[in-house]
Amino acid sequence: MSFLRITSPHGHGPLTTAQVMQTVLLATLPGVVVLTWFFGPGTLINILFGGAVALACEYASLWLRDREPAPYLSDYSVLVTSTLLCIALPPYAPWWLVTTGILASVILGKHVFGGLGYNPFNPAMVGYVVLLISFPLQMSTWQAPRGLGEVPGLGDSVTALLTPGAYDGVTMATPLDLLRQNKGLLLDDLYAQAPQMVQWAGIGWEWVNIEFQAGGVWVIYGGVFTWHAPVGMLVMLGLCAAAGFDSGSSESGGSPLFHWLSGATMFGAFFIITDPVSGATSNRGRLLFGALVGLLLYLIRVHGNYPDALAFAVLILNFAAPFIDQYTQPVTYGHRPQREDEE
Amino acid sequence: MTTPSYATLTHNGLWKNNPALVQLLGLCPLLAVSASVVNSLGLAAATLFVLVSSNLCVSLVRNVVSETIRLPVFVMIIAAAVTAIELLMQAYTYELYQILGIFLPLITTNCIILGRADAFAAKNPLLPSLYDGFIMGVGFGAVLVVLGAIRELLGTGGLFANMQLLFGESARNWHFVISEDYPALLLAILPPGAFIVTGFLIAAKNAADNAAKRRAEAARAPVVAGAKRVRVTGKIS
């Protein structure tokens, strides 16, 4: 009788790549729900539309590369990419914007490098930055949150997607934009002037961030990724903000709380910089990776041209990640320097 | 070294050994200046001029200069040619001169030029050297212009804008726009776009080459294995 020759180990743990990806998808849910509550169903529609485009795009890439599509399509990674991209996009983006972004993500960000596992840059952020650079106008048009403007219904959202320019909702600068644009104002004046700035970080935004954080913590608890990168980033961002914050002069860059809870901070900390493929490898490396993202995020937000700098900070660090890996190995068993008293 | 035939030179310059796509030389001007067709054409012309004239001079003096001072002499010849064209462009196409900016004097350090001077013109007679300079320049220029066209088209939705800078006022209306409400993909004309479009161009060339190679593979004669072996241990008595 002949048996199969398979290498050890012969058993296997419970997790598969597809499940990892599903977990991440699931964890975005609370954030997306709150986004929908404050800004209407635009993001949701984008996610659905973008997911379909992404699957088609992944299929086409695999076909071009002469690969069996089924195993790759069923790993859900392209859905994570498209979902994360769509969450980052403005809610009522036209279809061509979403499509261009997905194309950039999946082809330029992922498949020219060989697909899942080989891409050195975060595909979703590649897509986002390509759009931000190419179509800054469309990319800086944000819906006003519930309470300040009318939240569009489902019909409006579909119209906005399919007939570019037809939907004309109430748009409004995001709190980070405001901070960036009103360098001359005292923070107090800014809060007094702009209705979207409320106690912490702006109507809607603070809740969106808190929900993304909750989702992220749930995933860490589930063991899909470690705490290092998010903690590194949030701590560094907090430190920088604390150092730059002088309780509200016109030079002030916003309080730590403001930075933590505005824009894409939590979304980025728990869903973007945790992308394992394009990030640093070891836990030490991830801590450093996160901290440097936090530093750049603060610098670019406050001093640069891009009010929400997350995508740039992430891409820059993606570029540096292989180098970081070279110098952040953990101490292997048996390589711990021997202490004298151990003799 | 025997002088290759003109057909070989042409194939080398335009495709097989294309300076921009294969040798990856002269990348800086290639990427920096190729945001539009007119810029590309301007630089292509200047590069072509320098290549041809430096190859010409180098081939002329190749038997006079000794090995030791070869490179400095070549560099000086190139620098003189570049300065000349720089001055000329400054005098007669000033706006283009301003657009090309420091990339015009930087032709001096375009590795293609020194490379061709050293690898070809220094070893070959006048006419082939002239032709080599010309065809390499054309090969480089072709890539430059194609790159410029792709980027201009993607980035602005139009083609041949501002051609008057090179061809006089009558060229102003050569500009045409594909569609008025094309949402311009600005990325293409910004710096990163240059890299990315070039990457895709190189990939396209590779794909074409691979296809050709696969076709040729069938017809290839087998090599004799071990044909080059020598005896290590000398004569066995």
Next chain:
Amino acid sequence: MNTAGAISRSAVMLGCFAALASAVIAWTWLETEDDIERSIREAEARQLLEIFPPDSHDNSLIDDRFMVAADTALLELRRDREGYTVRQGGEVVGVILPATARDGYSGDIELLVGVTRTGAVAGARVVSHRETPGLGDGIDMRKSSWMQSFDRRSLSSPVRAEWGVKKDGGYFDQFTGATVTPRAVVAAVRRSLEYQQLHRASLFEITPESPEEVSP
């Protein structure tokens, strides 16, 4: 051949080539010197001539310049820049003022604002800026004709209160999605007009002998 011989031979050869090369360059330069100077002047003048077309004056603008110091009130320059005087038949018919909008979206926007003797804008041009491509760069004449909306405007038309972008209840259009840039430029042009108003006498060489014809 001995080493010293070789070295000196090379040196002489190199020297010859250096001489030859510099001769070629120097000769080209001598030949093109005048043309180059003309080109440079033309290029410089072209922008000014867009503001004041050649038929509106009879002096050479680039030769009729004056310095404006950095940090002059209202113009807010970062460094010393030049202004130009426009004359017709000896009389000053306009000035071209340098101005800087320090509150652009990304850094300074440098402008030239032409003002006629009547206090109206003859034309305004952006000399340099770093605004976001595709969003804030409508102030570039090559991209959009928005800057022409300043033509013939003066401090009285629109009225002071309306010297702003529509979004702030003003007269001028903003670009879709980018208000910061137009706001900054509008303010800078307005300030140039105000500067001109304050310094009319010296700018337009209005002496007691040649009194004001029109008061703005």
Next chain:
Amino acid sequence: MTTVFDIHGGIHPPEEKSLSNPGEVLDAGIPPTLVLPLSQHIGKPPTLEVAIGDRVKGGQLLAAAEGLVSVPLHAPTSGVITAIEPRPVPHPSGLENLCVELRCDGEDDWLELEGFENWQSEAPETLVASVRAAGIAGMGGAGFPTAVKLLAPQRAPMHTLIINGTECEPYITADDTLMQVQAADIVLGAEILAHILGVERILLAVEDNKPAALTAMQAAAADAGRVCEVMTFPTKYPSGGEKQLIEILTGKQVPTGGLPADLGIVCQNPGTAVAVKNAICEGRPLTDRIVTVTGRALARPGNYRTRLGTPIDHLLGVAGFEPKNNRRLIHGGPMMGFALESADVPVIKTTNCILVPTEQELPTPPPAQACIRCGLCAEACPASLLPQQLYWYARARDQEQLERHHLADCIECGACSWVCPSHIPLVQYYRAAKGMMADSRAEKIRSDRSRGRFEARQERLEQEAAAREAQRAARRAAAQQKAAQGGADDPVAAAIARAKAKKEAAAEESGES
């Protein structure tokens, strides 16, 4: 001392230990033929002492140790040697190796055995020689000759002996069973080992998922003559790895490239301890062991006392193998064992488990996907390595980086592969890479030697050529001198002169002699 330390990483696979009823020893019986591979350990194969047709008794020497790192082989029962030829052996390669086939006569007729009455008074050297003669190789998995390990005191003074009753791999209960039924023997064996090593402290390490073994060992330890601590710690794979266990028990790490002996520690499996006890007290060589035969494709899984050389086929028959739903036969545990292609191989000294799972139990892995650098493997690695980096570099065959990332410290435990969501056979990459590096090292040594020899030869040839040339030159010079003296300038004259000179010289020589 009761504090234990934690190690980095580790995993908790389903234990499945109750399947094989730990605590009960069944008898596998004597099969009609035994097949005994000569090499069942790390080190040189022993040299044959028997020939085809020889009749042997149980306990008789079949092959004698060859060199220091080698162990002898004994007949597990009486019978006739019927073949000495390459046969398939339990090895991941599935290759054949030299084996002795013994047709058993069923009488189980043994030689007279004689042990030490009073081992306490014997010199350690004498006892080590007996251990060596008994053919004991470590029974915890690696099969390193125990006698060699017992020479540790020659390196440095030893202070601790660890009896590794961890048995952290799922399914296996051989040591558990041994500890339950032969606790006293284990402790006795440990005492002998402690005596040989000159250590004052014995640690009996048992994972907390074996309460019965723990009680048995505690009882036995209480009766022991030496300091004998039973230590228990939380269940986690791979706590049983020697290095990991040492860290758990002492908080110290064995320095890379070093041995536990460098810390004054020696670690032995309970089975080894019993074998040592048998060898010393009874003079009985190692010829059988307890093998856990388990898996859901068996009707009667359990722990079988099995003679070495028993074909696994036979064992499967005894345990009631039902082939229908099974595709794999595993030698060893599910984590570190290797799959066998055929059951036609024998049990050897390191066979602690034969696992025959059903397809539902341990499904055939799906095709590997790309590594997504998720880092789960690094979380699981007990050696604090970066398995994903090792994987990438192994793929790239980048030996420099593999060394920089400490491939050599990987214990091949398989924890990383177990957790990898992409199902990458990581351990195989490491084994292949280690092989590759070992080959390169050997190749380097070889090529250095060849270079030396080549250069030496070139030099020699040159010298010879130079010597010949010198001789020729000397002759020519001499001839020329002669010719010059003769005043003749033309070559013919010179040649004649030379010939003359030669003749004269010859005449002179002969004249002198």
Next chain:
Amino acid sequence: MLADYALLLAGTVLVNNFVLVQFLGLCPFMGVSNKLETAMGMSAATTFVLTLASVCSYLTYTWLLVPLELTYLRTISFILVIAVVVQFTEMVVRKSSPLLHRVLGVYLPLITTNCAVLGVALLNINQAHNFTESLFYGFGAAVGFSLVLVLFAAMRERLAVADVPEPFQGAAIGMITAGLASLAFMGFAGLV
């Protein structure tokens, strides 16, 4: 004052990175970045040459060409200066690190034709830098070059084992990666 130089430095290293933003020195950037170790060597050599050349050409320009009204000779005299500095460096490298010399062998003479070097010299004039600024500018340019070269080399080592589609293997994927890096560096815009 010191802060100004720090800003100039940060500006040249990151915001106006020579390679990714200004497109200078691309040939060695694409050519010598397959291996981290060589990239580091190349970085060191280029840093040295670039800084020295920046200062030397500044001096030549200010003390020779300007007084003699020969500014139109700047290209050729800079090239001369650079050639000499490179030659000098080559001798030093050959002496101090023969392996580096073989590895950089192709590129050391090509540093002469690395347009970053001439570019620095020319930009110093265009931007009217004084002596110290030239020094910092040259050094900043070199550090910027080195930074991205080294990061890129580490990344290419990773790309070497990636499953890149065949037509993209080699230079094409290198270009695209550089493009994405350049995209990332756009984020620094406006920082200084």
Next chain:
Amino acid sequence: MPAWVESQPLLAALMALLGLGLGFGAVLGYASVRFRTEGNPLVDQINQLLPQTQCGQCGYPGCKPYATAIADGDAINKCPPGGQETIDSLADLLDVEPQPLDAEHGEEKEPNVAYIREDECIGCTKCIQACPVDAILGAAKLMHTVIVDECTGCDLCVDPCPVDCIDMVPRKGGIEHWRWELPIPAEQRDNIIASDRAAA
């Protein structure tokens, strides 16, 4: 500025460049003396990587000469005994693109050792002369043997043997030399599937 500069721009240009040239020439002249080097340690580094089979298949009489040639710019893909691994490590050392082995020089084979069928050996000593590493023992008219540990497997001794009594046998065989193989990565398996698909 001196007046002559103004009146003689051409001359000024000439003088300036000449001056520059002279100054720099002096600097370089000094440096060439100060930093003089000799020898090329790179050859040794390359030689370290070559397999030292000394078989001559590269077209050079031994590994060292080939190493010298590589240091002078010869191709790195000419050594069949070293095979792809040697090419890769050379490429790594020299930071050039690794190429496939040049088939003109032979194919990569499993390492061999020579084995002399002793009863057929006539003791002609030709193989001893041929062996580049002195791996054959024996004297004239007596039986010869190969020292297996020293034999590089170059097969140079095979041809000269007048009675063809030398065989090349694999050096690595048996269970001790067995090595785990690197698994085939997922995507390469895919390629196989893909080509199967194409073939079908």
